[in-house]
Amino acid sequence: MTVIEASGLRKEFTVRVKSGWLRRRTRIVAAVDGIALSVERGEMVGYIGPNGAGKSTTLKMLTGVLYPSAGQVRVCGLEPVPQRTRLALRIGVVFGQRSQLWWDLPLRDSFALLRHVYAVPATEHAGRLAHCRRLLDLDAFLDVPVRQLSLGQRMRGELTAALLHGPEVLFLDEPTIGLDLVSKQAVRAFLAALGAAGDTTILLTTHDLADIERLCRRLVVIDQGRIVHDGSLDELHARYGSRRRLVVDLDEPLAAPLALPGVTVESTQANGRRITYALDGTTAAGDLVSRLVEAAALRDISVLEPDIEDVVARLYTRQAAP
Amino acid sequence: MRGDDSLAPHATGSRAPSYRAYLALAAAGFQRYATYRQATVAAVVTNSVFGFLRFAVMLAVIDAGTRTVAGYDNRQLATFVWAGQGLIGVVLLWALPEFAERIRTGDVITDLLRPIDPMSQLLAADLGRAGYAVLTRFVVPVVVGALVFDLYAPRRQVTYALFACSTLLATLVCFSCRYLVNAAAYWLLDVRGPQTAWTLTSGIFGGLYFPVWFFPDAMAIGLIVATPFPSVIQIPLDILVERGSPAVQLGLLGVQAGWVVTLLALCRWVQRRGERKLVIQGG
Ligand SMILES: Nc1ncnc2c1ncn2[C@@H]1O[C@H](COP(=O)(O)OP(=O)(O)O)[C@@H](O)[C@H]1O
Ligand SMILES: [Mg+2]
Numbered sequence: 001m002t003v004i005e006a007s008g009l010r011k012e013f014t015v016r017v018k019s020g021w022l023r024r025r026t027r028i029v030a031a032v033d034g035i036a037l038s039v040e041r042g043e044m045v046g047y048i049g050p051n052g053a054g055k056s057t058t059l060k061m062l063t064g065v066l067y068p069s070a071g072q073v074r075v076c077g078l079e080p081v082p083q084r085t086r087l088a089l090r091i092g093v094v095f096g097q098r099s100q101l102w103w104d105l106p107l108r109d110s111f112a113l114l115r116h117v118y119a120v121p122a123t124e125h126a127g128r129l130a131h132c133r134r135l136l137d138l139d140a141f142l143d144v145p146v147r148q149l150s151l152g153q154r155m156r157g158e159l160t161a162a163l164l165h166g167p168e169v170l171f172l173d174e175p176t177i178g179l180d181l182v183s184k185q186a187v188r189a190f191l192a193a194l195g196a197a198g199d200t201t202i203l204l205t206t207h208d209l210a211d212i213e214r215l216c217r218r219l220v221v222i223d224q225g226r227i228v229h230d231g232s233l234d235e236l237h238a239r240y241g242s243r244r245r246l247v248v249d250l251d252e253p254l255a256a257p258l259a260l261p262g263v264t265v266e267s268t269q270a271n272g273r274r275i276t277y278a279l280d281g282t283t284a285a286g287d288l289v290s291r292l293v294e295a296a297a298l299r300d301i302s303v304l305e306p307d308i309e310d311v312v313a314r315l316y317t318r319q320a321a322p
Numbered sequence: 323m324r325g326d327d328s329l330a331p332h333a334t335g336s337r338a339p340s341y342r343a344y345l346a347l348a349a350a351g352f353q354r355y356a357t358y359r360q361a362t363v364a365a366v367v368t369n370s371v372f373g374f375l376r377f378a379v380m381l382a383v384i385d386a387g388t389r390t391v392a393g394y395d396n397r398q399l400a401t402f403v404w405a406g407q408g409l410i411g412v413v414l415l416w417a418l419p420e421f422a423e424r425i426r427t428g429d430v431i432t433d434l435l436r437p438i439d440p441m442s443q444l445l446a447a448d449l450g451r452a453g454y455a456v457l458t459r460f461v462v463p464v465v466v467g468a469l470v471f472d473l474y475a476p477r478r479q480v481t482y483a484l485f486a487c488s489t490l491l492a493t494l495v496c497f498s499c500r501y502l503v504n505a506a507a508y509w510l511l512d513v514r515g516p517q518t519a520w521t522l523t524s525g526i527f528g529g530l531y532f533p534v535w536f537f538p539d540a541m542a543i544g545l546i547v548a549t550p551f552p553s554v555i556q557i558p559l560d561i562l563v564e565r566g567s568p569a570v571q572l573g574l575l576g577v578q579a580g581w582v583v584t585l586l587a588l589c590r591w592v593q594r595r596g597e598r599k600l601v602i603q604g605g
Contacts, residue, residue, distance in 0.1 A: 088437040100432040116346035166332030
């Protein structure tokens, strides 16, 4: 079942620019420039791009707080802007820099209030809250007014608040922005578990690539309002020529170098007993390992995943590898 | 659902916020102000101190021969001042433009993302706040006034009920006016202009600085019927001090009710226009 469907989606903003004394020109900026996106139920999609790429603008159009200049959008079969209040019951949204909690109330009371606002049956609410309390470690600050929470604590509260009514789709705009490492890890682990359960569709916007690496099998990369990649992380690596590395420790140096397609020796150390291979995907890592086992006594082995930052940086600057 | 504490989505089925949502929002509004005890104490002290000042000024203009001014006798005037000082807090005549700030910063989109429209959310919370204010900000100045001065007590039992209704309507009128001032932020970068205009007009033409009957009668009647300001302070107090017959009092309630309907409709219209602008032009 398709949960999010967009085609030809476009948003233009009119910005006024000063052009001399008292004179102003208006200029039209396309923040989102014709994107097509289709997300199936239960998918977890990373929506990434540099600052100003159009991520938040897209999310606002999908959640019904921004009207597209052109194109079609459907979320849960509803038209977001005209049917915003109906859609609100079926989606959860976290905008990293904004709070949906009541500033003066303890978290516990904010949650109780949300139960009524979303008309959630008491047992359902209690079940979800228990789950979030356990996985997000909320108990220590459940009775603290929101304004006194640290950013990391607040974000865990925000995630809970967005999930208590059992949304079919969760939209997260930069949920880890500004968080300390421990809170980042907690949020990522929580989202990983939620994604693994497989019945909540998640669209996660971020410019922190570490979020994506852990969480999302599908990656949509947006730059200057256009989608420049939509696929798996592996496909991204394949397309932009990034390489995985295999580091092997051998008891003795190899008698003769291995010749396998797409496998190159990047470096040798310890008199040839440690070799770093670079793989471009033509030969599977497993095949390389079995050839090595035949050729020498293998002591240790480790795989270094390609650096996603490199790949995306290359993508942004449109420099595909040869 | 799998088990008791999974996060599986709500099984689809029609679900809509009910009156309970509004009750819960009102309770939260009550609780929010109840947590700020120091602010309540400060407001109550200020209102009481100004009660003495206002009453001193009123006594200065009272006619030495008839002991009345603009149709109020000494005791009615005392009640007008002291209940008025309490009423300021109940209707919340002066408030920080919080909603305008949410519009300015774009936080209003989180209000729009709830299944209840922003105006209803704020109205419910404001009624809860008013409930708390009745117990604190209204009671204290009235008790202080009663301890120090001879206040006018209503002669007719029904006056208490009418005053309660009138106070509720006054709260709704005041909420609407404040809402309109705040909603100006959809179009203006800064709402200090409308805010100042509201503070001055409501004070001068609403009966706060002095009863509108200090103006010529024709003007006072014109203000009461044709502007919302006297519905906030003047009318509830006139009802409390029993100025006019029960029929007149009912008529005044009718005027207030008319303003509530008109202003809430206007708020709704303005909010729609503001949202339209927001969703088209971006926050
Ligand atoms: N309300 C607005 N008015 C004018 N320009 C806007 C508005 N909102 C966003 N923009 C512009 O649109 C572009 C995309 O912004 P945004 O979607 O917030 O990017 P991202 O979330 O990817 O960082 C930016 O150039 C931004 O300046
Ligand atoms: Mg953004």
